[in-house]
Amino acid sequence: MAGTGKAHLRDTDDIILRVEDLVMEFPVGRTGLKVNAVSGISFDVRRGETLGLVGESGCGKSTTGKAIMQLPRPTSGSVLFEGNELTTLEGQAMREARTRMQMIFQDPISSLNPRRKVRDIVREPLVIWKRGLPTEQLDKVDALLEEVGIDPQRAAESQPHQFSGGQCQRISIARSLVLDPSLIICDEPVSALDVSVQAQVLNLLEDLKAKHGLTLIFVAHDLAVVKNISDRVAVMYLGKMCEVAPSDVLFEAPAHHYTAVLKDSIPVPDPEIAVGKVAIEGEPPSPVLPPNGCRFHPRCPAADERCSTEEPQLREIADNHFVACHHPIVGGEAPVAVRSATSPVS
Amino acid sequence: MARAPKRPNRFLTVGSILSLVWLGGIALLAFIPNDWLPFMREADQRVRIGRNYAYGPGVDFWMGSDRLGRDVFARNIYGGRISLSVAMFSIAVGLTLGGILGLMAGYIKGKVDTVINVLLDVLLSFPALILAILVVGRLDVLEINRFWSVMMVLSLLSIAPIARIVRAQTLSLSERDFVLAARSLGASKWRILAKEILPNLVPAMTTVAFTGVAVLMVAEGGLAFLGYSVESPTSSWGKLISENRERIDTAWWATIFPSLMLFATVLAFNIIGDRFARRFDIREAAL
Amino acid sequence: MRYALTRIARFVFVFVIVTFLVMLATRIGSKDPIRDLAGGQVSPEVMAKVEADYPYIEKCEGALAYLPCMGKQYAAWTFDMVRGEMGYSYAQEQTVGEMFKQRGPATFWVGFWAIIIGLLIAIPVGVYSAYKRDSLFDRFMSFGSFATLSTPQLVVAVFLLYAVASRFDFFPNLWNYVAPWSSPVDHFKNFFLPSLTLGIGLGAVWSRLLRADMIMTLQSDFINLARAKGVSPNRVLWVHALRSSVLSLITSVALQLSGLVSGAVVAEQFFGVGGVGGRLVIAVQQNDILIIQAITAVVVAVVVIVNVGVDLLYAVVDPRIRQARALG
Numbered sequence: 001m002a003g004t005g006k007a008h009l010r011d012t013d014d015i016i017l018r019v020e021d022l023v024m025e026f027p028v029g030r031t032g033l034k035v036n037a038v039s040g041i042s043f044d045v046r047r048g049e050t051l052g053l054v055g056e057s058g059c060g061k062s063t064t065g066k067a068i069m070q071l072p073r074p075t076s077g078s079v080l081f082e083g084n085e086l087t088t089l090e091g092q093a094m095r096e097a098r099t100r101m102q103m104i105f106q107d108p109i110s111s112l113n114p115r116r117k118v119r120d121i122v123r124e125p126l127v128i129w130k131r132g133l134p135t136e137q138l139d140k141v142d143a144l145l146e147e148v149g150i151d152p153q154r155a156a157e158s159q160p161h162q163f164s165g166g167q168c169q170r171i172s173i174a175r176s177l178v179l180d181p182s183l184i185i186c187d188e189p190v191s192a193l194d195v196s197v198q199a200q201v202l203n204l205l206e207d208l209k210a211k212h213g214l215t216l217i218f219v220a221h222d223l224a225v226v227k228n229i230s231d232r233v234a235v236m237y238l239g240k241m242c243e244v245a246p247s248d249v250l251f252e253a254p255a256h257h258y259t260a261v262l263k264d265s266i267p268v269p270d271p272e273i274a275v276g277k278v279a280i281e282g283e284p285p286s287p288v289l290p291p292n293g294c295r296f297h298p299r300c301p302a303a304d305e306r307c308s309t310e311e312p313q314l315r316e317i318a319d320n321h322f323v324a325c326h327h328p329i330v331g332g333e334a335p336v337a338v339r340s341a342t343s344p345v346s
Numbered sequence: 347m348a349r350a351p352k353r354p355n356r357f358l359t360v361g362s363i364l365s366l367v368w369l370g371g372i373a374l375l376a377f378i379p380n381d382w383l384p385f386m387r388e389a390d391q392r393v394r395i396g397r398n399y400a401y402g403p404g405v406d407f408w409m410g411s412d413r414l415g416r417d418v419f420a421r422n423i424y425g426g427r428i429s430l431s432v433a434m435f436s437i438a439v440g441l442t443l444g445g446i447l448g449l450m451a452g453y454i455k456g457k458v459d460t461v462i463n464v465l466l467d468v469l470l471s472f473p474a475l476i477l478a479i480l481v482v483g484r485l486d487v488l489e490i491n492r493f494w495s496v497m498m499v500l501s502l503l504s505i506a507p508i509a510r511i512v513r514a515q516t517l518s519l520s521e522r523d524f525v526l527a528a529r530s531l532g533a534s535k536w537r538i539l540a541k542e543i544l545p546n547l548v549p550a551m552t553t554v555a556f557t558g559v560a561v562l563m564v565a566e567g568g569l570a571f572l573g574y575s576v577e578s579p580t581s582s583w584g585k586l587i588s589e590n591r592e593r594i595d596t597a598w599w600a601t602i603f604p605s606l607m608l609f610a611t612v613l614a615f616n617i618i619g620d621r622f623a624r625r626f627d628i629r630e631a632a633l
Numbered sequence: 634m635r636y637a638l639t640r641i642a643r644f645v646f647v648f649v650i651v652t653f654l655v656m657l658a659t660r661i662g663s664k665d666p667i668r669d670l671a672g673g674q675v676s677p678e679v680m681a682k683v684e685a686d687y688p689y690i691e692k693c694e695g696a697l698a699y700l701p702c703m704g705k706q707y708a709a710w711t712f713d714m715v716r717g718e719m720g721y722s723y724a725q726e727q728t729v730g731e732m733f734k735q736r737g738p739a740t741f742w743v744g745f746w747a748i749i750i751g752l753l754i755a756i757p758v759g760v761y762s763a764y765k766r767d768s769l770f771d772r773f774m775s776f777g778s779f780a781t782l783s784t785p786q787l788v789v790a791v792f793l794l795y796a797v798a799s800r801f802d803f804f805p806n807l808w809n810y811v812a813p814w815s816s817p818v819d820h821f822k823n824f825f826l827p828s829l830t831l832g833i834g835l836g837a838v839w840s841r842l843l844r845a846d847m848i849m850t851l852q853s854d855f856i857n858l859a860r861a862k863g864v865s866p867n868r869v870l871w872v873h874a875l876r877s878s879v880l881s882l883i884t885s886v887a888l889q890l891s892g893l894v895s896g897a898v899v900a901e902q903f904f905g906v907g908g909v910g911g912r913l914v915i916a917v918q919q920n921d922i923l924i925i926q927a928i929t930a931v932v933v934a935v936v937v938i939v940n941v942g943v944d945l946l947y948a949v950v951d952p953r954i955r956q957a958r959a960l961g
Contacts, residue, residue, distance in 0.1 A: 069530050095532035103530050111523035115545040124541070125531040172527075179531070467643070468650045473932050475895030476913065480658050480925065483917040487662035564785040568899045571787050572914055587787055591903075594795050602795065605788045613783040620779070 006042045007314045008244045008322040016183060016215050017068070017101075018044040022077035024060065024067050024239075028288060036287050037063040039239040040077070045183070050209065050216040052230030052247065054223055054262065058284060060239040061219045062106075065185045068217070069103055070094065082182065099129065101183035102176035107192050108168035112160040119145070119155040122175045129179065144174045147211075148204060166197035170204065177212060185217045190225060202229055224266045227251060235259050238284055238295040241314060245321040255317055255328040257300050294326070302327045362621045365614035372611060376427040403599050410599035412590060418600050421581055422607050428493070428582040429608070433562040436497050437555055440504025445551065447505065448512025453520060453539060462509070469506035475568060478503065482574045492577045496569060500562050508554055515550050519543050549626035556619030560612045567608060583608040640944055644937045653707050655929045659922045660703070666690050669920045672724030683723065690922075710926065720923035725912075729927045732912060739810045740908035742820075743827050743897050748886060750832025751839055755882075756875070758836070759843025764870055766848060774840065781837035786896050790830045790903045797826065810907060827900040834896070835889060842885050846878040880947065887943040891936045 006020065024038035038060040045051045053061045067074040070086055079086040084097050105111035112121055119141060126137040142152035148170040150163075160168055169189060176184055186205065190198040206229060209216055220226050226233055226247070233250045235242040235258065243256040254260045284299075285291055291298050297307035304327070312324045317331025326334045403410045409418040451462040478499045485495035519525065520543065528538050567584030569575045576582055581589075583604045590600035663669055667690060671683045689709035693702035713720065719729035727735075758778075762771040811819040850856060851874055859873045860866075898910030909928055916924040 066526075071526060071529055095534075098530055099532050101530075103527065105523040105527065107523055111527050113524045113528075113542050113546070115548070116541075124528070124533070128531060128533050128537065175527070175531075464643075464647070467647045468654070471647050471651050471891070471933055471937060473891050473894040473929075473936065475898050476929055476932065479914060479917050480655065480929075483920070484658055484661040487920075560783065564787075567785045567787045568895065571899055572902060584785075584787060587791055591791060591794065594791070598795060601791055605791045609784055609788050612785060613780060616779070616783045 007316055009042060009044050010046070012046065014047040015044050016047045016082060017217075018078075018080040019064075019068065020078045020080075022064065022067055022079065023075045024063050025075045033288050036239050036290055038067065038074070039290070041236065041239070041241045043234055043241070043244065045215055045217060047182070047215055048213065049232060050218055050230045052226035052233040053217060053219045053236060054226050054233060055221065055236035055242075056262075056284060057221055058238075058287065059236045060287070061221075061236050062187050064236070065103065065187045065217060065219050068185060069098060069101065071103075099125070099179045100181050101185065102179065102181045104169070104172050104176055104184065104186045104189045106188040108165050108172055109160065111172050112168055114160055116159065117156060118150070118158055118160060118163070118171055119152065121160070122155070122171060122178055125175065125179045131179075141174075141178065144177055145171075147208070148174045150174065164197075166193050166201060169193060169201055173201075173204065173208065177208065180212070181214070183215045183217065185219070187219045188221065189218075191220065191222065198225070205229065222266075223251075223262045235262065238287060238290055240295050241324060242296070243321075243323045243325075244314065245323075249318070249321050253318075253321075253330050255321065255323040255330045256325050257302055257329065258296050260329060294324075357621050357625050359621065361617045365617040368610060368614045369618075372426055372607075373430065375423045376430055402597075409603045410597065412600040413593060413597065418586075418603055421586060422583070422604055425581040425583045425586050425604060426607060426611070428576055428580060429563055429566060429584070429611075432493070432497050432500065432566055432576075432582070433559045436500035436562050437504055437558040439497075439501035440508050440558065441551060441555060443501070444505040444508030445512050445547075448509040449516055449539070449543075449547075451509070452513040452516025453543065459513075462513075466506045466509055469502075470510075474503050474565065475572075478565070478569055479572060479574045482569065492575065493580070496566065496575050499569075500565060503565065504558055504562060508558070511550060511554060512547060515547055516543060519546050549622065553619050553622040553626065556615050556622060560615035560619065563608065563612055563615070583611075637945055641941055644941050648933055648937050651933050652926065652930050653703075656707055656710070656926055657703060659920060659925055660693070663692075663920060666692055666922060669922050670723065672722070672919060672921070675723070679723070686721070714927070714930065719927045722916075722921050722924050724916075724919045724921050725924070729923055732924065733909070733927075733931070736810075736907055736909045736912055738812065739823075739906050740897060740901065740910060742813070742824050743831070743901060743906060743908060744893055746824050746828035747831035747835060747893065747897070747900075750828055751835030752882075754832065754836025755839030755843055759840040760847055760870060760875060762840070762844045763847030763851060771844075775844075778837040778841050781833055782841075784834070786830055786834060786899055787903070789833055790826075790900060793826050793830060794903070823906065827897075827904040827906050830900045830903070831893065831896045835893070838889065839882060839885055843878055843882060846881050847874055850874045850877050883946070884943055887939045890939055894932050894936070 009018065009020075020042045021040045022038055022042070023040050026035045026037060028034060041060075041064065043051065053064060055061045066072070068079055068081075068086075070079070070089075074087065077087070081097065082100060086094070086097055089097055112118070116124075119138075122145060123137055123141045126132065126140065131137065132140070145152045145155050150167060150170055155171070160171070163171065172189075189205070190201050193201060202225070205216065208214065216229075218226060218229055223233075228247075230247045232244065233247050234244045235250075235256060237258050243250065243254070243259050245255075250259060251263065254263055285295070291308070292311075293309045294300070294303070294307040294312050297303040300307065306326050310326070312326050312334060314322045314324045315334065316322050317328060321331070323331060328334075403418075409422060411417055412421070447462050447466070451459040481499045481502070482492070482495050485498070486492070525538060525542050528542050533541070563583075566575055566582060567587065570582050570584030571588040573588075575585055586604035587601055587608070590597065590604075594601050659669070660666060667680060667684055667687070668675075670687060670690060671679055689706055691702070691706070693699045693706075695702075717730070719733075721728045722732065725732065758774050762774050765771055811823050813820040851870075856869060856874055859869050864873065894910075897908070898913065900906070901908040901910040902914065912924065913928045915921075916928070
């Protein structure tokens, strides 16, 4: 998982977001230690694409999502969004650039101000940016609310706690759309919802994406949720990139051992099928003191000497399928020569 | 899991209704001009019936009369005016100043937070009563009216605890997702403060206002007992208690009634504060 | 260790600021600090003697020179205090040290017995309420403690005076202090009512705290384990569960200390116990500078030291707190 490297970055005209060598560190009190939440990851998203960002909790996927928004600003690295380098924007320019992308949070209740009326919450962005006359603003808000399946009349009278979790998430979605953004970062948008509601919200996101021409980054810990909605999936482990591939390829033939574990942990509604063929042991190591070499090696079934010393680079093992592993399940051993050529191990 | 189950947490209970009625009644009697109340005597009007002696509660004097023949009921109502207005004014000042300090510490953070925290540490390290009598005593030398100096000192005492509460609330609020959402929408710092944070501080502040008034009324009572509250002929409940307590054997009513008034009013403020706290799920704040 | 040092440094800083502010306060509106020290209108000879005894005390004037001038006096006073020279009160004709020796024990016993009474109320009520949660007993005690918390100490004192003292001749106003070892009965007569006045309030605060804490504890795994091992219910309740709640109780005792001082001043005055609080009230009236400064310094020092002690105790006893503090 240790994957650094940029072999998977594409060079086409329709790249809307390009993240390079993103690093996010948080100091641990005054101890001088730091949490290496994200340690140099790169990826890009094409206009209209949905990128799934997957990994277990603590792997830095949510931090990555927030770092793209510059909330807070990443420690280092570059975030190029619609031609603007966000990491160097200041003040007003930053605030304006941020409106082109929006975020949907995990906890639908906490992401809505409990003391305001729902319709005002959705309208707030238009008020901040003084877009249109009050009547136009309200028309737009009501149209969006209806689109996400919330009764505008009720929204005008009620506060968030009068709605269910799923409805609150729909309200959040409406709010994120009101400024007509091009990119929406969904940070585990359904993991706090009941399973029956999850599918509805996912379908809504798909519909809205098509209708509004959106690009989505979909952060989740559950591969099953990402599977259907994403065009391309990136798997993260402990702040590093493991594997990047089109969704179906990743599911058909996972190359990274960690991806295989994630895939196997999806519950299958069939008692005949044995669960957890490839089980991994233990908890992920602390991001304060991450392992050397491949960060997954202490838990990896295929780890050897090399994995504990040398960090694997992302390389293409099949068309559009990239993996950062010395001994992947498919695609053959990593050539030893690569290592000296491009190995700026941090 | 996304939605907390609705607990039957009504604001209006028997206790809180009784409290509201009591406070409403006291406030009405205390703050209505006495011309409108035909049954009220003047606070320092001396009434002699037969001998000049303290009468027990009865038709003539609802709560009896004190050793100077003054109507205890009337004195209680006028005393309540002082007790209530001193406490309410002080808590208003405390909420304003403590609120501003707490907001600055919790929202700006960094060096501002450190400086304010040290200031609050200093204020909280003073034993309250010592600080109070010291300041009131010194303000006497400067010939400042006791009514104002007591309010000043009670305001001063309420700043630090309130600031602590506001700071903690602001810190936790500014971590919440809806503040993050507002930032990602491009809201300015001031707009987030005004629209996202301040409205969410209102429940805690309401609670603090009620429990704070209760605490300050008690504090005023202590000051009055030590002779550091309003000066005669003005009175407060605390002062009535202490000026009559030595005759408790012969005229219990002159001490017991103001004690009951003070107790019932403090209890009523506390009950309402407690209902607010439960309603808004605020942990008991040590004032 | 570094944590301990920063804590201590912070408290020392606060202590210095507080005592310095008290010193400034004694000078507000004072025309002549030497005269205040001498205890009012006295002969020129006495004034001269006071001036000779306290050469460092002077009236500070001028906007720019004021703070440095006061700072110098503060430093001199601190130096005297450290040497154990707390000064002489001309108004009361005794040294500050004698005053503490004479009146300190009374104040100590009022506070000590108040804490004991508070704990004697809080521990049984808190533990049993938590054990029989939502029972009639619990609800009754819960309302009782709430009402008690709302009762001003002054009102408690009045009721005790009316209901107990004035009915029985057992509690006379004993102005002279009796040590517990010289006559336990007189000592009890001396301190029961003032300590009870304070102790009832403390008991109410602590029983609520203990109840909440115990309810959490009783649901935790180690209690279930103890039960599963067959430890008797009483032992589980009073030994295993109570032990883990002791720490928060100690913290609360420390936190209440500052409030206890305020309450003690009122209770001492009310029941005529000749303690330090009464002297402070008189000293403020007379602006007896050295007494005021010494009493506040001692009170603040005790409060601060106890708080540092509890803080450090916490860090030693509870590794989670130690870690949490190390982490930020």
